[in-house]
Amino acid sequence: MISITAYGGVDHIGGNKILLEDGDTRIFLDFGEPFNMKDEFFVDWLTPRESRTGLKDYFFFDLMPQIKGLYGEKWLKDTDLKYSKPEFDAILISHMHFDHAMHLKFVDDKVPVYLGAAADAIRQSWEATGGTGISFGDHDFKTFRTGSKIKIGSVEVEPIHVDHSVPGAYGFLVHTSAGCVVYTGDLRLHGPRSDMTREFVNRAAAEKPVALICEGTRVSPKDPRVDLSEKEVEEKARKLVTSSKKLAIVSFYPKDVDRMRTYRDVAKATGRKFVVSTKVAHLLESLKGDRRISVPDPMTDPNMLVYVRQGMSRPLPHDKHYKDMLGRNDHVVCCDDVAKRQEQLIFQTDIMQLTELIDILPSPGSLFIRSKSEPFEEDDVQEEILQNWIKRFNLDFHQAHASGHANMEEIFDIVRRIGPKVVVPVHTEHADMFVKCGRVVRCPVARKSIPIP
Numbered sequence: 001m002i003s004i005t006a007y008g009g010v011d012h013i014g015g016n017k018i019l020l021e022d023g024d025t026r027i028f029l030d031f032g033e034p035f036n037m038k039d040e041f042f043v044d045w046l047t048p049r050e051s052r053t054g055l056k057d058y059f060f061f062d063l064m065p066q067i068k069g070l071y072g073e074k075w076l077k078d079t080d081l082k083y084s085k086p087e088f089d090a091i092l093i094s095h096m097h098f099d100h101a102m103h104l105k106f107v108d109d110k111v112p113v114y115l116g117a118a119a120d121a122i123r124q125s126w127e128a129t130g131g132t133g134i135s136f137g138d139h140d141f142k143t144f145r146t147g148s149k150i151k152i153g154s155v156e157v158e159p160i161h162v163d164h165s166v167p168g169a170y171g172f173l174v175h176t177s178a179g180c181v182v183y184t185g186d187l188r189l190h191g192p193r194s195d196m197t198r199e200f201v202n203r204a205a206a207e208k209p210v211a212l213i214c215e216g217t218r219v220s221p222k223d224p225r226v227d228l229s230e231k232e233v234e235e236k237a238r239k240l241v242t243s244s245k246k247l248a249i250v251s252f253y254p255k256d257v258d259r260m261r262t263y264r265d266v267a268k269a270t271g272r273k274f275v276v277s278t279k280v281a282h283l284l285e286s287l288k289g290d291r292r293i294s295v296p297d298p299m300t301d302p303n304m305l306v307y308v309r310q311g312m313s314r315p316l317p318h319d320k321h322y323k324d325m326l327g328r329n330d331h332v333v334c335c336d337d338v339a340k341r342q343e344q345l346i347f348q349t350d351i352m353q354l355t356e357l358i359d360i361l362p363s364p365g366s367l368f369i370r371s372k373s374e375p376f377e378e379d380d381v382q383e384e385i386l387q388n389w390i391k392r393f394n395l396d397f398h399q400a401h402a403s404g405h406a407n408m409e410e411i412f413d414i415v416r417r418i419g420p421k422v423v424v425p426v427h428t429e430h431a432d433m434f435v436k437c438g439r440v441v442r443c444p445v446a447r448k449s450i451p452i453p
């Protein structure tokens with residue numbers, strides 16, 4: 001008998017930590033941080049003292065499960081959980097999003113971590129540009145690609161690429177002693193590489209799995225996300241930029257490489273240049289060597305420029321090679337350049353860089369295209385602040401985004417096609433709605449194991 005225990009990703013979108021046990025073999029599928037983990041007891045200026053007391057504050061509020069033989073020694077020294085040598089064989093990461101990978105840092109470095117080759121490049125770029133506190137630990141990071149077969153104890157894992165809003169995203173077929181267990185990770189069918197998701201679904205269906213651990217981000221009685229494809233985002237953005245004679249400002253998730261390509265194409269089509277942050281430039285640079293992913297190179301692409309913030313003498317402290325390159329390249333611009341050439345540029349920013357607008361002073365009526373999901377909560381603080389900035393600078397606000405997740409009907413169709421004996425919904429607020437797909441549903445309860453079959 002095998003078992004599945006969800007330590008995260010239950011009744012919530014994100015924070016997946018799914019333990020799969022087959023006899024003595026114990027592997028985690030993802031090890032992310034829930035987006036809302038700190039909402040109840042912490043706020044911007046009040047954060048857990050993890051650099052000083054490790055997991056103590058997290059355990060006190062029961063924000064992390066106390067699991068023997070999982071965490072690194074330095075994180076436990078101030079807690080009641082005694083350090084013991086690792087009792088887990090591996091952690092498999094489906095993709096490098098915060099809510100799937102961020103808690104790797106707490107795991108004992110002796111536990112190896114498997115992830116896609118592109119995902120590992122993203123991990124390294126994230127650590128190099130993310131500022132202090134961004135670390136995924138000193139694990140043995142082992143990379144795979146579609147077609148790899150990874151033997152871990154009594155199980156064999158086959159990663160298969162899926163389309164999601166970040167490169168290097170995979171689903172897993174885990175061959176166990178009780179049959180095949182399939183894990184979707186996060187996936188979508190309306191993106192530029194839907195062929196990869198379809199390939200995953202076909203391969204999973206052929207295994208006649210005993211269980212399917214399935215994401216359900218958009219499984220909801222009222223899904224707030226709009227069904228735009230990446231092509232439609234491009235068309236909408238192109239129309240907006242074409243009809244504007246002012247600066248176009250765009251914001252998107254910093255790892256959404258499809259979106260970076262889209263805005264490069266919009267810049268090309270409208271005779272503008274797409275100005276990206278050093279963080280985005282670093283990520284694209286890191287993925288350049290991967291021939292399976294087409295990424296624009298902001299240092300050489302005639303339609304792109306890189307923005308270096310004023311006073312940032314050390315834009316990327318950890319990466320000397322990159323800093324030297326930025327120092328020489330004529331693709332680098334600063335706020336004065338952007339201020340002077342507003343009508344010729346598409347300027348990428350995120351909420352952390354909004355202060356740059358004070359130096360750039362976009363002329364009133366400049367475009368602001370939010371190219372990421374709309375806020376889901378009505379009292380979203382970041383959204384309120386963003387809208388205050390929009391008002392203060394008198395910007396013309398628009399929304400254009402293609403979601404990283406398949407919609408409810410598509411998810412149910414995926415479940416029916418794969419046809420597992422049982423489906424275990426995760427990464428969703430509405431696990432109970434999966435009954436509509438006509439399979440046996442086992443809604444997970446956090447930290448309670450589900451025996452299979």
Ligand SMILES: [Zn+2]
Pocket residue numbers: 095097100164186404
């Ligand atoms: Zn994701």
